Amino acid sequence: MEIFVQQLINGLVLGSIYALVALGYTMVYGILELINFAHGEVTMMGAMVALTVIGLLLGLNPELPGLLVVLAGVLIAVPACMLLAFAIEKVAYRPLRRAPRLAPLITAIGVSIVLQNAAMLIWGRQYISFPQILPQMSFTVLGAHVTSLQIFIVLLCMTMMAGLWWLVQKTRLGRAMRATAQSKEVAMLMGVDIDRVISATFVIGAALAAIAGVLVSAYYGLAHYYMGFMLGLKAFSAAVLGGIGNIAGAMLGGLLLGIIEALGAGYIGDFTGGFLGSHYQDVFAFFVLILVLVFRPSGLLGERVASRA
Amino acid sequence: MSLLTIRQLKVAYGGIQAVHGVDLVVEEGELVCLIGANGAGKSSTLRALAGLTHASGDIRLAGRRLNGLPAHAIARLGVALVPEGRGIFARMTVAENLAMGAYTRRDAGVADDLTRVYDLFPRLAERRGQVAGTLSGGEQQMLAIGRALMSRPRLLLLDEPSMGLAPLMVGKIYETIQAIAGTGVTMLLVEQNAHLALQVSQRAYVMESGRIRLAGASAELMRDPAVQSAYLGA
Numbered sequence: 001m002e003i004f005v006q007q008l009i010n011g012l013v014l015g016s017i018y019a020l021v022a023l024g025y026t027m028v029y030g031i032l033e034l035i036n037f038a039h040g041e042v043t044m045m046g047a048m049v050a051l052t053v054i055g056l057l058l059g060l061n062p063e064l065p066g067l068l069v070v071l072a073g074v075l076i077a078v079p080a081c082m083l084l085a086f087a088i089e090k091v092a093y094r095p096l097r098r099a100p101r102l103a104p105l106i107t108a109i110g111v112s113i114v115l116q117n118a119a120m121l122i123w124g125r126q127y128i129s130f131p132q133i134l135p136q137m138s139f140t141v142l143g144a145h146v147t148s149l150q151i152f153i154v155l156l157c158m159t160m161m162a163g164l165w166w167l168v169q170k171t172r173l174g175r176a177m178r179a180t181a182q183s184k185e186v187a188m189l190m191g192v193d194i195d196r197v198i199s200a201t202f203v204i205g206a207a208l209a210a211i212a213g214v215l216v217s218a219y220y221g222l223a224h225y226y227m228g229f230m231l232g233l234k235a236f237s238a239a240v241l242g243g244i245g246n247i248a249g250a251m252l253g254g255l256l257l258g259i260i261e262a263l264g265a266g267y268i269g270d271f272t273g274g275f276l277g278s279h280y281q282d283v284f285a286f287f288v289l290i291l292v293l294v295f296r297p298s299g300l301l302g303e304r305v306a307s308r309a
Numbered sequence: 310m311s312l313l314t315i316r317q318l319k320v321a322y323g324g325i326q327a328v329h330g331v332d333l334v335v336e337e338g339e340l341v342c343l344i345g346a347n348g349a350g351k352s353s354t355l356r357a358l359a360g361l362t363h364a365s366g367d368i369r370l371a372g373r374r375l376n377g378l379p380a381h382a383i384a385r386l387g388v389a390l391v392p393e394g395r396g397i398f399a400r401m402t403v404a405e406n407l408a409m410g411a412y413t414r415r416d417a418g419v420a421d422d423l424t425r426v427y428d429l430f431p432r433l434a435e436r437r438g439q440v441a442g443t444l445s446g447g448e449q450q451m452l453a454i455g456r457a458l459m460s461r462p463r464l465l466l467l468d469e470p471s472m473g474l475a476p477l478m479v480g481k482i483y484e485t486i487q488a489i490a491g492t493g494v495t496m497l498l499v500e501q502n503a504h505l506a507l508q509v510s511q512r513a514y515v516m517e518s519g520r521i522r523l524a525g526a527s528a529e530l531m532r533d534p535a536v537q538s539a540y541l542g543a
Binding site: 178183187192 | 400
């Protein structure tokens with residue numbers, strides 16, 4: 001029972017981070033039908049920029065309050081990633097808007113490799129550790145161990161997702177985004193400048209990714225130039241699991257994938273008599289993804305409306 | 310000055326010429342129709358006007374050149390196209406579709422115009438919270454027209470509003486088009502159903518293989534033997 005609750009909590013934390021990153025994949029896919037493989041790298045850049053700022057500030061004055069230092073890191077990382085995503089869309093994807101679908105997809109993989117290598121050149125190959133400056137408290141819930149950071153991560157992710165939901169459902173920009181996703185041509189007829197809407201979509205996704213990057217590096221205490229790859233792959237899987245293109249689906253898919261992964265990691269040893277260990281958690285997550293896609297190819301909440309307006 | 314002046318409009322799709330130099334004028338407050346058979350280039354003309362298709366020639370709205378402007382900029386100048394096939398946002402509610410029609414507007418008159426559209430189409434008022442994809446074809450056409458009106462257009466372009474609708478619904482839509490024209494909205498109507506279009510319009514252009522073949526007052530064209538045999542089945 002303690003293991004179950006513990007893994008459920010761990011999964012919830014991981015899952016809410018996956019969900020935040022998955023939103024970026026699903027929003028871009030919803031509008032452009034493009035899988036933006038560079039999105040994982042944007043997340044990595046968020047972590048790297050924030051850690052650099054944190055390192056610089058602590059270098060100047062190690063006595064600065066930890067929470068403030070991390071906040072400063074986030075405040076620099078978010079606009080940096082927004083700018084990066086804006087540039088990626090403009091330079092790499094926009095010229096290919098009318099090209100066959102494979103072209104932007106390959107470009108996305110190219111952008112991802114470029115960003116990884118750029119990060120390697122700037123920050124090196126070694127792991128960068130997240131300094132232990134955040135106040136840490138821990139609680140015991142039903143026999144499981146919960147840290148203040150875990151609670152903070154889940155609450156922040158939920159708040160951001162609620163904010164995004166409000167933006168997409170209730171604001172003028174959100175309505176324009178949904179209109180553009182349904183028909184670019186008709187959206188233009190309504191006076192929507194779709195280039196701006198597409199830019200906005202990338203930029204909003206990048207802001208969420210930057211925060212997710214900082215959270216994940218704070219959670220694991222590490223950042224690395226290659227961290228965006230697996231995180232991006234998991235988040236993309238989460239988006240597919242929930243039904244790519246569907247915003248609620250990305251949130252659900254992220255949480256589910258995190259929980260499934262954590263529970264899988266917790267119990268896989270028992271199930272297989274110790275033959276497979278918890279390092280098989282990645283395999284477990286992808287196995288569930290395949291299983292869902294066999295029975296529901298469009299994902300849990302995905303439904304392609306047959307006639308696109 | 311005429312509200313809309315088109316001179317020598319040419320549209321080509323990858324080497325295939327769809328429109329071969331069309332001249333057309335619409336005066337303020339007029340309802341003008343453009344009739345012709347399938348493939349005559351009527352829709353291409355409208356799409357070029359709205360900025361959805363690249364075209365050469367000269368298109369002017371109240372003297373301002375529209376060629377080369379992106380579609381959203383043309384929409385902001387007051388040209389509203391109700392596209393062929395209606396083009397409603399199927400996954401948005403009726404109310405959200407209408408709000409999209411007023412996307413470019415920030416004036417205080419939007420609420421009044423919404424009331425006016427709901428008065429014009431009471432069916433839409435009943436279904437305002439319903440997802441537009443669940444509406445019938447006729448209701449979707451009403452929504453598309455209502456949405457275009459929400460932009461308070463200087464020029465309303467209608468592309469085949471009768472297409473795919475039951476005869477009863479076609480009658481209703483055309484009554485509404487006349488009612489809208491009665492409020493002073495300038496309209497250019499493209500229609501394959503020549504009979505209907507000639508009845509509601511003041512002037513008409515007949516298009517054939519990408520060219521204007523005939524032009525004149527609708528009432529006269531209706532009596533023209535060539536028009537009768539080719540388009541009215543007389």
